[in-house]
Amino acid sequence: MTKTHSQIETLLAALLQRGVNRIGEILIRGEFELLHHADADRSDLQFFNNPEDAREIAKYDESGNFRPLKTAPNLRCGWKLVLRDLHELREALDCFYPAMPGVLFAHECSALEVVDLRETLNRQTGMYAVTKKISNKQANELIAGFCRSDNGCLKTILWRIDANTPVTSLPPCKFDPAANQLGQSVLAIPLLCHEACNLLVAAARNKVKSE
Amino acid sequence: MLSKPDSALVIVGHGSTVNPDSATPTFAHADEIKRRGVFGEVVCAFWKEEPSLRQVLYTVESDDVYVVPNFISEGYFTQKVIPRELDVTGKVTFRRTRKIKYCEPVGNHPRMTELLLHRAAEVAPGISPRETSLLIIGHGTSLNENSGAAVKEQVQRIAARGDYAEVFGVFMEEEPFVTDWRKIASQPHIVAVPFFVSDGLHSYQDIPVLLGIEAEPTQAASKMDVFRRNPYRVAGRSLFYASAIGTEPLFADVILDQVAAFDSEFAA
Numbered sequence: 238m239t240k241t242h243s244q245i246e247t248l249l250a251a252l253l254q255r256g257v258n259r260i261g262e263i264l265i266r267g268e269f270e271l272l273h274h275a276d277a278d279r280s281d282l283q284f285f286n287n288p289e290d291a292r293e294i295a296k297y298d299e300s301g302n303f304r305p306l307k308t309a310p311n312l313r314c315g316w317k318l319v320l321r322d323l324h325e326l327r328e329a330l331d332c333f334y335p336a337m338p339g340v341l342f343a344h345e346c347s348a349l350e351v352v353d354l355r356e357t358l359n360r361q362t363g364m365y366a367v368t369k370k371i372s373n374k375q376a377n378e379l380i381a382g383f384c385r386s387d388n389g390c391l392k393t394i395l396w397r398i399d400a401n402t403p404v405t406s407l408p409p410c411k412f413d414p415a416a417n418q419l420g421q422s423v424l425a426i427p428l429l430c431h432e433a434c435n436l437l438v439a440a441a442r443n444k445v446k447s448e
Numbered sequence: 449m450l451s452k453p454d455s456a457l458v459i460v461g462h463g464s465t466v467n468p469d470s471a472t473p474t475f476a477h478a479d480e481i482k483r484r485g486v487f488g489e490v491v492c493a494f495w496k497e498e499p500s501l502r503q504v505l506y507t508v509e510s511d512d513v514y515v516v517p518n519f520i521s522e523g524y525f526t527q528k529v530i531p532r533e534l535d536v537t538g539k540v541t542f543r544r545t546r547k548i549k550y551c552e553p554v555g556n557h558p559r560m561t562e563l564l565l566h567r568a569a570e571v572a573p574g575i576s577p578r579e580t581s582l583l584i585i586g587h588g589t590s591l592n593e594n595s596g597a598a599v600k601e602q603v604q605r606i607a608a609r610g611d612y613a614e615v616f617g618v619f620m621e622e623e624p625f626v627t628d629w630r631k632i633a634s635q636p637h638i639v640a641v642p643f644f645v646s647d648g649l650h651s652y653q654d655i656p657v658l659l660g661i662e663a664e665p666t667q668a669a670s671k672m673d674v675f676r677r678n679p680y681r682v683a684g685r686s687l688f689y690a691s692a693i694g695t696e697p698l699f700a701d702v703i704l705d706q707v708a709a710f711d712s713e714f715a716a
């Protein structure tokens with residue numbers, strides 16, 4: 238039961254039409270061939286044609302380690318995923334970069350509710366309740382190491398530490414949805430972080446406990 | 449037959465940052481329900497993986513949204529974490545144009561008993577239940593997950609049917625412990641079914657050691673090997689070890705049953 242005119246799919250189509258054919262480490266060619274951008278010139282790629290294959294491709298990095306954070310810049314190379322239509326494209330992107338098309342759509346409609354780090358941490362209970370104790374300085378240090386685009390995460394951060402405290406430990410481009418987080422000049426569909434992920438919360442727990 | 453082309457289904461799993469198999473059954477059930485075309489949209493969300501509970505409602509476009517926790521029991525996650533993270537306040541939450549319906553976890557469904565029996569029969573083909581001790585393995589816990597209570601309830605129901613010579617609940621963290629099976633089970637055949645939503649370190653490593661079918665918690669070359677070598681000869685019995693109940697394809701039906709149960713209770 239394919240919804241042919243999902244608004245999220247329509248947004249993706251509009252972006253592609255404007256020539257924005259990169260998302261994270263993925264290059265989208267024609268209608269629709271997906272591959273790792275570093276594989277653009279390779280002809281020996283393993284062929285896939287089911288959107289759900291994206292989930293398996295995205296599961297492990299090059300060395301076979303599980304990738305709990307799908308926007309980490311370690312998507313493996315060597316594959317090519319050919320999809321039939323926009324709906325399948327969207328499904329595949331939701332496996333490669335879960336929730337990212339929908340979050341971007343909400344952002345475009347001004348419906349995305351950005352949640353500052355303090356609010357996220359203050360909400361935690363159980364083993365993560367302790368994260369409330371993190372200082373702004375510790376938070377900045379943690380984010381600098383954990384969220385950095387070159388070896389942490391390719392999302393663009395939209396939140397602050399709190400209403401009066403921006404994150405100062407990463408360069409301004411990390412907070413700019415128009416910037417390609419791979420540091421390349423080509424335009425990319427942004428991957429948006431509207432609220433700190435559970436991995437950062439877990440890392441905040443370790444930081445608080447170890448200091 | 450359930451048909452909800454204008455509704456979205458969100459299946460919530462725990463997920464894991466270290467175990468690649470944790471989310472697999474939740475995705476498999478979602479894929480199966482998608483294939484059946486029951487819902488306009490079917491998505492998964494996880495506490496520890498992506499899409500997260502904080503992201504998932506942005507990924508669906510329907511105004512009518514059912515949320516089914518793929519959890520074995522009612523507890524900390526289903527009562528506290530999931531509602532908080534999804535920002536739902538009760539069984540039905542209205543948000544902007546949206547109606548979010550929070551269903552019971554799969555483990556609560558009466559059909560779970562049937563699924564456990566199905567899995568037990570499947571893993572030990574041709575073995576008479578009359579000469580079999582059935583072990584339902586639970587975590588049992590400090591985690592406030594009531595998983596122990598859920599196992600005990602299933603044990604009671606299965607025992608009441610009288611198909612198996614004996615039925616026991618055994619636990620990783622409470623008595624009777626998994627290792628105690630030798631003391632309590634008297635039959636020549638033992639069938640052990642983990643009452644977990646997914647196969648993880650517990651079912652690949654910890655439980656096999658506790659049951660005595662593996663000497664050490666080593667990672668088998670293929671993890672599934674542990675389920676392929678049935679029956680094991682342990683302590684003079686033949687022991688059949690099943691993979692976690694949550695990997696059972698019939699779970700997809702139970703998820704849909706929880707949606708139907710919600711509708712009949714709250715007159716959709």
Ligand code: SF4
Pocket residue numbers: 308383384389390391392393394430432433434435436437
């Ligand atoms: S908090 Fe956001 S930017 Fe940082 S690692 Fe998590 S998802 Fe990426």
